Amino acid sequence: MAEALEDPRKTEFRDQLSAALDSAGFDVDDARTPIPYLAGTGLKGPGIKSDVLCVDSTGKRHLYFLRLDASKPLPGWLINNITASYEMTDVEVHVAVIDETVQIRASCGAVGVGLVKVNDDNTIEALLNYAPPSQTSVHDQLLTAVKDARRRLEKKVELNLGQLQKRFDDIASVTAGMPTQMKDKYRSGIEEESLSWQEWLADMSERLDASSTTDDLTVLENLVAEIVAKEIP
Amino acid sequence: MSGSTAQMTTVAPESITPNPKNPRLYFNDERLDQLRTSLQEVGVLVPLIVYEDPKASGRYVLMDGERRWRCALDLGFDSVPVNIIPSPSSVENLLRMFNIHSVREEWSLIAIALSLRELIAVTGEDREGRLADETGLTRSTVRRAKRLLTLPDSELRLIQEEAHLDRNEQVHREDLYLEVERAASVLRTAIPEISAAYTKPQIVRQFVRKREEGTLNAVTDFREVGKLAKAATDKLVEEPVLVEAAKRLIDDVSATPPQVYEEVAARAVEQSELARRVELLAESLAGYQGTDTLTAALTRQLRRLRKQIDRLIGAKDSG
Numbered sequence: 001m002a003e004a005l006e007d008p009r010k011t012e013f014r015d016q017l018s019a020a021l022d023s024a025g026f027d028v029d030d031a032r033t034p035i036p037y038l039a040g041t042g043l044k045g046p047g048i049k050s051d052v053l054c055v056d057s058t059g060k061r062h063l064y065f066l067r068l069d070a071s072k073p074l075p076g077w078l079i080n081n082i083t084a085s086y087e088m089t090d091v092e093v094h095v096a097v098i099d100e101t102v103q104i105r106a107s108c109g110a111v112g113v114g115l116v117k118v119n120d121d122n123t124i125e126a127l128l129n130y131a132p133p134s135q136t137s138v139h140d141q142l143l144t145a146v147k148d149a150r151r152r153l154e155k156k157v158e159l160n161l162g163q164l165q166k167r168f169d170d171i172a173s174v175t176a177g178m179p180t181q182m183k184d185k186y187r188s189g190i191e192e193e194s195l196s197w198q199e200w201l202a203d204m205s206e207r208l209d210a211s212s213t214t215d216d217l218t219v220l221e222n223l224v225a226e227i228v229a230k231e232i233p
Numbered sequence: 234m235s236g237s238t239a240q241m242t243t244v245a246p247e248s249i250t251p252n253p254k255n256p257r258l259y260f261n262d263e264r265l266d267q268l269r270t271s272l273q274e275v276g277v278l279v280p281l282i283v284y285e286d287p288k289a290s291g292r293y294v295l296m297d298g299e300r301r302w303r304c305a306l307d308l309g310f311d312s313v314p315v316n317i318i319p320s321p322s323s324v325e326n327l328l329r330m331f332n333i334h335s336v337r338e339e340w341s342l343i344a345i346a347l348s349l350r351e352l353i354a355v356t357g358e359d360r361e362g363r364l365a366d367e368t369g370l371t372r373s374t375v376r377r378a379k380r381l382l383t384l385p386d387s388e389l390r391l392i393q394e395e396a397h398l399d400r401n402e403q404v405h406r407e408d409l410y411l412e413v414e415r416a417a418s419v420l421r422t423a424i425p426e427i428s429a430a431y432t433k434p435q436i437v438r439q440f441v442r443k444r445e446e447g448t449l450n451a452v453t454d455f456r457e458v459g460k461l462a463k464a465a466t467d468k469l470v471e472e473p474v475l476v477e478a479a480k481r482l483i484d485d486v487s488a489t490p491p492q493v494y495e496e497v498a499a500r501a502v503e504q505s506e507l508a509r510r511v512e513l514l515a516e517s518l519a520g521y522q523g524t525d526t527l528t529a530a531l532t533r534q535l536r537r538l539r540k541q542i543d544r545l546i547g548a549k550d551s552g
Contacts, residue, residue, distance in 0.1 A: 004251050005303050007262040007397060034309035044276040049309030069263050076270035077308070147274055154271055165336045171369070180362070184371035194336045205267035 010051070013066050013118070017052050017096050020122040026054035026062065035061065035091060041084045048081045052096070060090045064116070070097040070104040073210035074111065076150065082113045083143060085132075092130040100127060110213035111139075142220065146212045149224045150205070156227060157201045164194045200230065238319075241280060243312040246305045249283055249293045254326050256347035257340075259397040260303055269304045277301055280314040287320055296321070297333045327352045331368040341396040342407045343389065345370065346378035380414050381407065385434045388441065404445060409452040413440040416458035416490070423462035426476045431483060439483045446486050457490035458482070464498035469505050 018028045034047035050063035063085070065078055074082075074095065085093045094114035097104055105127065108115040114130035133139060167174075168190050175183040204227060211219045251257075281298030295302055296318065305313045321329060330348050334340035352368070353359045361379070365372045381389065391405040400406070417436040421428040427436075443449050461482075465475045478497040482488050518535075521527060527535075 005257065005260050005299065007259050010262045032309075043273050045273060045308045045310050047309065049307070067263075072263060072266075075263075075266035077266065077273045080270070080273055150270065150274070161337055168336045168369075180372055184365075184373060187369070187371050190336065195339060198339070202264065202267055205270070209266070209270075 007068070009068055010066055013068065013096075013098065014051055016122060017064060017066065017118050017124075018054075020118055020124050021052065021054045021062075021064075023122065024124060026056055029053040029055065035063065035085075035088065037084050038087050041080075043080055043084060048084060048091075048093070050093075058090075060092060063091065063093045064096045065093070066096050067104065068098070070099050070101040072206060073103065073213060074107045074113070075209050076146065076205070076212065079111055079143070079209070079212055082111050083139070086112075094130060096124075107210075107213045139215075142215065142217065143212055145217065145220055146208050149220060149227065150208055152224065153201065153204050153208070153227050156230065157197050160197050161194060164190055164197070240317045241314065242317065243314050244283070244293060246302055246310055246313050248291060249281070249295050249302055249313075249315075250286060250289075251299065251302075252295050252326070252330070254323075254348065254351060255295075255299065255330055256344045256393065257299065257396070258393055260300065261397045261399065265300060265304055265307070268300055269307060272301065272304050272310075273308055277305060277310070277313050280316045282318055283315045284318050284320045293317065296326075296329060300338065323355050324352070327355065328367065331370065342374070342378060342381060343392045343396050345374060346381040347389070347393070349375065349378050350382050377411060380411060383433070384410060384414060384437060388434075388437060391441075405441070406452065409441070409444055410437075412452045412455040413437050416440060416455040419459050419462040420479055423465040424472075424476060424479050426472075427479045427483075430480070436483055439486070442486045443489065448487055448489055450489070450491075454490045457494040460502065461490070461494050461498055464502055467505065469501040470498050 018030075022028050032049060032051075032053045034045070034049040036047040037043055037045075048063060051066045052064040054062050054064075056062060063081075065081075067074075078095075082093050085091050092114060094116050095104065095108050096116050096118055098118060100115075100117050105115065108128050112130065112132045113128070114126070115128035117125040117127055119125060168187075171183075171187055171190075175186050178186070204223065207223055208220075211223055279298070279301070281302055282296040283293035284296060286292040286294050293315065302313065327348060331345075334344075349364065349368070349370075352364070356367075358364065358367070359379075361372055361375050364370070364375045368375070370378075381392075388405075388410065392407055392410060395403045395405050414437065417433050417440065420436065421431070421433060440455065444452070461475070461479070464470050465472070474497060478493050482490065482493045
């Protein structure tokens with residue numbers, strides 16, 4: 001059931017990485033029990049649940065997160081987990097990819113997460129070591145600001161989708177008596193507008209993710225301005 | 234829905250099963266990132282909608298909230314808020330799918346088609362207008378979905394298995410199959426020998442192979458098949474030539490529709506179109522017969538045309 005609806009590429013990648021780690025002498029934990037968050041993270045859920053979890057001979061736990069598309073920035077939820085891991089003992093977090101890109105390297109380097117590449121022959125190449133940054137206060141400030149911006153973004157989109165849903169629910173009464181073609185056009189219009197908002201949400205979310213791996217608050221400020229300025233049609 | 238009213242509670246995500254009536258197979262993993270972040274930071278604010286699994290005590294079937302459910306599993310949530318509703322009837326279950334996937338959760342055409350097929354099987358209603366009214370879909374979406382349903386299950390499965398991928402990663406795209414379906418239909422209708430020699434599924438498979446093996450430039454290349462079929466209907470090309478060309482198009486994976494059309498029919502079609510324009514020109518000129526009010530510009534053009542015609546026809550006549 002855990003893999004129900006899961007992207008089969010991820011399932012396959014998970015199997016490949018697990019096999020590679022097993023061959024390398026790690027003890028792979030198939031249960032992937034979440035590592036409990038320490039108090040004060042503010043995150044929902046019991047803890048960090050990785051895609052692959054293994055333990056080395058010293059008892060240190062290695063948490064791996066699989067990224068199928070290495071051209072995208074690390075997402076917010078993963079950065080939150082990486083940040084939460086800084087205070088944990090005997091825990092290291094790594095991102096695993098099939099293809100290395102400049103973007104993934106920069107993104108991982110900025111937050112101090114390890115980066116590994118899994119090759120076709122099931123060997124693992126370590127590209128970056130897990131190295132939590134020494135100064136976390138600026139990073140924490142930035143992450144808080146990103147979270148606030150994300151809430152504003154979600155609220156705006158939710159407001160609009162809610163209005164669109166109401167319009168959709170009223171279609172029968174609004175379009176009663178209209179010719180079929182006009183009815184369809186009205187309906188398609190609502191669907192297209194909804195899609196447009198969801199695509200904007202995905203795009204802005206990705207840009208917020210990218211902004212949280214820089215130290216430049218200006219980037220974030222500009223994104224917030226864009227969110228505020230987005231007009232409701 | 235009949236029975237007792239809804240009940241709000243929390244349950245373990247592992248106790249929930251995807252709805253068997255939802256034809257979605259997979260989620261694109263990274264398209265869920267935004268939702269994962271939101272759930273991790275604020276939690277599941279909108280309860281999932283489930284009903285008790287009549288076949289398994291203590292388990293629930295998901296009605297609404299697949300993405301939230303998948304993300305909750307990924308994040309390791311112990312529990313999620315749910316609204317337990319009475320078990321729906323088969324038809325209610327299906328119709329609810331369409332309602333849920335109208336505004337907030339986009340559904341691929343293949344998912345729509347497969348759900349529509351179930352609905353048609355259960356209700357017996359397959360009229361485009363009625364289906365559109367019942368499901369909230371536009372008529373053109375119903376029409377396109379029904380066209381997909383004329384394809385073999387093996388082809389539908391190929392589309393379904395790639396539905397979660399980004400468009401540029403998909404080989405078996407819905408728009409490819411819509412073009413192929415139309416091409417196969419018009420070819421069989423226009424050339425009876427082709428209809429006798431090949432079933433529609435056979436032609437579809439062969440055409441899709443062109444995409445699988447990288448022969449095509451664009452899925453819209455199959456529109457040239459329509460032009461080939463029209464050349465047959467208009468008898469612009471000799472039938473044996475067309476039959477041969479159509480067979481080559483079907484049997485040879487490296488033969489493309491633009492190529493075959495160009496080789497066999499393009500010239501004839503172009504000349505047919507030209508003949509029509511000449512006819513129109515002749516009709517227009519007939520109006521000036523017996524007058525001497527031609528402008529100098531028109532007279533000049535007509536003299537040039539006459540010379541061109543003499544060269545063309547003269548060559549033909551002496552040949």
